[in-house]
Amino acid sequence: MLEQRNILETLLRFSAFFVLIGRGIQHLFFDVPIRILLWNESLLSPLFNLFGWSWRSYVTNPLTDFLINLFVILIGCFLCVCSLFAILNLRKGEKLLLLSGVYLVFLSAIYMSAKFFIPAQFIEYSAQMFSPFALLLYWRRGESERLILFIRIAVALTFIGHGAYALGIFPVPGNFIDMVINILGCDESFARNFLKVMGSLDFLAAILLFIPMLSHWALGFCAMWGVLTSLARVSEASVFGVSHILSSMGHEFIMRGPHFILPVVLIYCAHKKSLQRVKAFHIN
Template sequence: MKVATRSNETERDWVLYCLRFAVSALFLGRGYLYLSDLAPLSAFLWNQDLLERPLEWLTGMSWESYSAHSEGFILTMQRTMGMLFLAAALPCWYVRGSRRRLVNGLVLAAGLFLFVYGLLRWSDADFRIAMLLEQSLQWGAPLLLMLYGRVRDSRWTALAALLIAATFIGHGCYALGLSVPQNHEFVNMTMRALSLGRPGALIFLHAVGVLDFLVPVLFWVPKLRLYALAYAAFWGLLTAFARIFSYWTPAEDFYGMHPWVAETIVRLPHGLIPLALLLIYLMKDSHLHKSSSGTSL
């Protein structure tokens, strides 16, 4: 029994490692992008159509006065949030147990700002549902880390599956051009990474877009669930690293690559969360197999 318990704890540690690594990388990358002024705060806070009337109603300030004096405030807010993300990257590795209130509070605060970031990206994308769905695993990763081991496994896996499904449906919408214009960045990245012409890149994106929609469907087929999660983990990590593959050129070494490296690591949860869920189901299958073997003996 002690050997079995130790084995179970070791397996769960691998899941926890995936979650911690995913959230820590996410905070580091997002913090760097915020400190590099690559964040959608200005796009939202200078959206005249959205904010002019509420601003005048709440403060009596004209839009001209606000836009002339708000730049310093926006930059300060953006850099403060960037520092918060960086500060939360290390505590992710110590999220274990309810006694660490400061650690848990810092990670939760950074996770809340990630959710706000997702809403900002959504507003910057003209409130297209595909963008909202695609952000699910990023703002949801800290929540999954905090809840792991604190709620029933069935509830945790259901939440993880829901977030994975939302992200991959969002991916699929962009790949297929559903409810959103065909994403030129995706097309150009595919052309550069695979050395394809535009027609070949579009065919490839349509194929993987269909697969993105199949992932949440196949997850509910017990015999195909592991294959769906394995594909999701592989494709999530591959699409994350596609930013580096697509924009790196040997002649320039890594000059100008720092934003794309950051964009890569903030997308690591797209592959690491499916990998964590895959490990959980592999553990369950392994334990069921051992239990049935012991019963037959």
């Protein structure tokens, strides 16, 4: 049985592990939008002009594609190694874990650029990209108000990002609608209305997270909805069988572990704080 003082660290380790191993698997076996950056002529042409390189030769050379694929695989291996530093509590890997967190921020920015720089696309990854930093902050300073605030902000931003899409503040992603239709067996009109309701709750929860008397309700919602939205990624593919789910969609669930683990972290810290107050009251 885990000692109480180790529970918080264990949750943070699992949060960082899940996102890093999930993203690592994605890089090794699936696609990441890195080519949006490496094949961006408007971005790279000044560099090519400076050195007199041919852009056409660059994009048509098979070696270019090979090197890009190799780079993505190496990044995947790096993320998998960093996930081991997190789960095994190897604090000697602090610098590598820091680098992995920086890369997750960079990757989130690439995803945002792929979605026409919609800010919701970036902030919905907050729980994922800040999980390694949360673990590092705990390693260096232990449980602190700064750590709790950092996690609270990450959770709030994640649900604001989800809510902004679900409410239609930005164009609702087709896969959001498809997931609701496939899982609930409803029509498109119902799916859109359902998303609006849940998007409203996302925003409400993000606000209530910072109101002490009401934050426990918000945290309960965030933990539950975080699990359900993560499971939705694999549930929509359930018609293809368990083996297909695990092989093609499992990483989608794994990398979203922070979406429900970080709310659980906040629930645990709030519960621990309440117990300390009760003990202090009885002592006095």
